Every structure is written in C-alpha cells, then in structure tokens.
Amino acid sequence: MATFFGEVVVAPSRAGLDEEEEAREETPEDREIRRELEKKREIDVLWTLKSGASTESSADEPFVCSKFIVAIGHNAAAFLSSFILDSVCWEVVGVVKLWNEWCRTSNTTNVLPTDSFCLFYRLISDPTVLLCQCSCYVAEDQQFQWLEKVFGRMQKEDLQVTILSTCPVADYKTQESTLTLPSPFLKALKTKEFKEQVCCPLLEQPNIVRDLPAAVLSYCQVWQIPAVLYQCYTDVIKLDTVTIEAFKPLLSSKILKSLVKDVSESTKILKKLLTTNETHNNIYI
C-alpha cells in the first residue's frame, strides 16, 4: 500500500468495492444493523395536494404533470427562488423527509432559505406545472428511492423534465487549463426524446455528471421522458450571485419563458437571499 507523507492510503478497489466489504461474510447481527439503518435512511415524500391534508405518497392516484423543473443544490434552488417562484402564483404541494450523514430534513414546509430542504411547488394557474427545489444532500443509496417516490406519483405522458444543478469547475475536463475558463458557465445534457432547442453548448466527452442530477436524467432516458439537464460549472461552492445569474440564459428557454416573474423584484429577492445567508455564516454575530 502506498504511503505518501507518512499516512496510510487505502487503495480503492479496481472494481468499485471496498476490500473490507469483499472479504467479510455477513453475520445475522450485521444484517439486522443494516436493515435498521436502511429503515432509518428511507426517504418519505409527503404530498399535500388535497386542501392541506397530507397523504402518503404511494396511496393516491398519480397526478398529471406537463412540466417538471428540478433545481438541485443551493445555487440552482436560489435561482428558482429569485426568478420564478413567488407565494402568489405557487403553492407548496410536497416535501421530502430524509435522514443521512450530511443532512436531516423534516416534514415542515416552513423553511429558511439557508436550511437544507427539498420542496415541491405547483403553479396555481396551471396545476400541471411542478417545480422542485432540492438543496439538501440526497445520499447515493437514497437517490433511487427519491426517483421512485417522486416520479411514481406522476403521469409520465407528455411530461417534460428540466434539471438545474451546479458543480465545481475543477471537475470539468478540457484540453485547456481550467484557470483560463470563463467560469461560471453552463453545459447541457439531454435525453434522446428531448427535441427542443438547448440554450447552451452540450457537455463534451469525457465529461460526466454524477449524483441526483445524473439519477434523474438516467431515469428519464430509460423511461423515454424528454429531459434536459443544465449543469453550471462554477468556482464558488456556496451561494453566490454570479453563479445564480449564470442560469439566466435559461429564462428565455421555451419551458421557463412563461414562468418568469418581474425581474426588478428578482434582483431584490436575490440580494435578500444572500444577506440572510451571510448573516448565518458570520461567526461574529
């Protein structure tokens, strides 16, 4: 095993499995612990579609959905908050309750912008338009459940999915140096069924996208749902105006154009969002 600077570096498996996992036979105790943990890590989607009465996700009829817009991560969620969402035209229809090593969300729909949460909204004037802000971490083993429980409630005919997400510019592979790239910038990936104009260049090989955005797009590709993912490569990990504004070209896209709210208002909200965030991050207050 290689040791650099004296520390022990555990070599990962060549085939994506830990050495420890490979060798170990599972005992009944292990199985019980694993089962308990799995139960705890199970995610719950609570839909409140009927006049405030919360119902379990699997119990009800699927609802018709024509547009589903998913924003994953704080910056993408803030973009929706400042340019699309408002309390007059949109109502909260669902919330995801989950528990994992990084993040805990409850079933409350009253959240601060700085919290980690995953909420669903519906356009009041057109209830088939659904929007999701997911700023919480959804662990690898929970992503599949998230898909099953969210898409499980939707009718998939005539559905179109738009995903917004961000990731570090250091993950972007290019012939150039990342230092010379004008970050933040947008790249898109789309499923075979998506035939509309894409508002930015498509992601080139050998670049890949991981995590929840990848899970949603894979689901759409397999189930033949038209979907597009806009990935914003940025060099700021926390909430940041420049990164949020990098999504602006999407406001003219066919799917978002009709949903955009008053722009002067947007800038105000954006500013408020950032100040709230800064106060929370400041240790001297």
Add this chain to the structure above:
Amino acid sequence: MTKVGYFYTDCLVPMVGNNPYATGEENSLELSINAEVYSLPSKRLVVLQIRSPFIKNKYRPFCQTLLSWVKSSKCARVVLLSSSHAYQRDDEQLLGTPLRYLLTPDLEKAVGGLIKELNWKEMEKVAAYPGINDTEKVLHIPGGGITKMLFTESCSKGVQMAVLLKFCSEGDNIPDAFALVNYLNEWLQLIKSESNNSTDTSSQWKIPSSWRLLFGNGLPPALF
C-alpha cells in the same frame, strides 16, 4: 456494436455523459448511463458494460440480478473481464504472464481442451492461512470487486462462466485494456489479425473518445 438497452438498477452509483464511443459530430450527442447493453448479432455476442461503482451494501443484490438476467435472456456462456491488484500477487503469480483465467465446472467440460491448447495460466489459489497451514487453498481476487462472488455463484448455479483477468497497477490502464482484449481475442477470435503474428492485434483496436484527457486538463499557460 449497437446499443440495445440499459441495465437499470438501484445498485450502481448514477452517472450520465454523452456517447463514450463517439466517432464524430453526428453520434456524439447520445446520452449514456451507468450500465448499458450492446449487441453484435453476427457474432452472437452481447456486452454489458458497467461504468460506475456499487452503492454500499448493494453488490450482493446486483450479483443476483445479473445472474438471473443472464439466465432469463438465455445467454449460453458468460465471459467476465476483470482485474486484480498487481501488488498483492504471491511469488508464484509474479512469474510469467500477468494474465489469468478461471472456468466454472460446466464450462470446463465444454471448452477445457481448447483452453489447454492456448497454453493459458489458470488463476492460482492462495493459502487460506499463509505460514500456518499451506494445504487449505482458497480463491482470492483482491481488488476484483464482485468477480469472486459472481464466479462462485456461477459455479454453484451451473452457469457457464469464464473469468479473464489481468494483474494491474493503478495509473494508466490503457495498455492493460489492450492486453486483456487481446487475451480474449486469442480465445474467441473476434477480430482476425492482419499480420501473421497472432498476438499483435493492438493496432486494430479503436480507442474510444471517452479515454481522452486521462491525465487531466491542459496546463495554465502562465506556467511557461
């Protein structure tokens, strides 16, 4: 080979990207996911390519799903291409070729003779308790992921499976990939060698476009 489907499962970490085998503009914009199935009817060959690691604790169900899929889709034989850590070889394994094979008893009956003619080396078993008891030997494929589990399951379930593997080190694995595919070709004769030297088919394999930039991005020009 053409893509014919997806192996959609909750056991693998999700990942998406554009066509890893793009040869030009026209086929570069095709979405690819973490496990896809390709087929070549003329050779009666189906390939499952797994592109992402397993989610913790999901490798067992994955093996079960994979083997039941093999059975339900009536695949006669399975060839598993794999690798093992080069640094964990024992004295015996350090000698000679770094390529090894394994056959399940059912496949051994069918092709054992042919493999003997190729003069291949079977994967050695190692002592279960080295230094204490050298008679009890077990199969050990460090770094091989689910290779051992799939192989032992196939042995007990009567699946005809061959494992072809190479001892690899971390780093540039492109030469390893060529060595392994040539090894496979020695047996299945998927492509015919142009020259008379049957081992040299390297020049005929095509490198996929997704293997670009293996060593990272370009350097900042300010360095120079």
